[in-house]
Amino acid sequence: MRVIVDECCSGCGLCASICPDAFDVGESGKAVPRHKTIPEYFQLEYESAARNCPEQAIKIFSRV
Numbered sequence: 001m002r003v004i005v006d007e008c009c010s011g012c013g014l015c016a017s018i019c020p021d022a023f024d025v026g027e028s029g030k031a032v033p034r035h036k037t038i039p040e041y042f043q044l045e046y047e048s049a050a051r052n053c054p055e056q057a058i059k060i061f062s063r064v
């Protein structure tokens, strides 16, 4: 699985707050995933962040 944060990110920091091992908020003020390819043991964290993102900016793709 792959993850990206798209241009809709408002930089609210919620994802980094609830999944600090999965996201940082970068210098641009937007969230940056710590992985491009999601390790299996992190899958639930990324999926939870994607569900909770108020801007639906976290996109998860099943193809690597």
Ligand code: SF4
Pocket (backbone or CB within 6 Å): 005, 008, 009, 010, 011, 012, 013, 014, 015, 016, 030, 031, 052, 053, 054, 055, 056, 057, 058
């Ligand atoms: S929760 Fe969504 S809008 Fe907020 S920083 Fe993370 S990706 Fe951006």
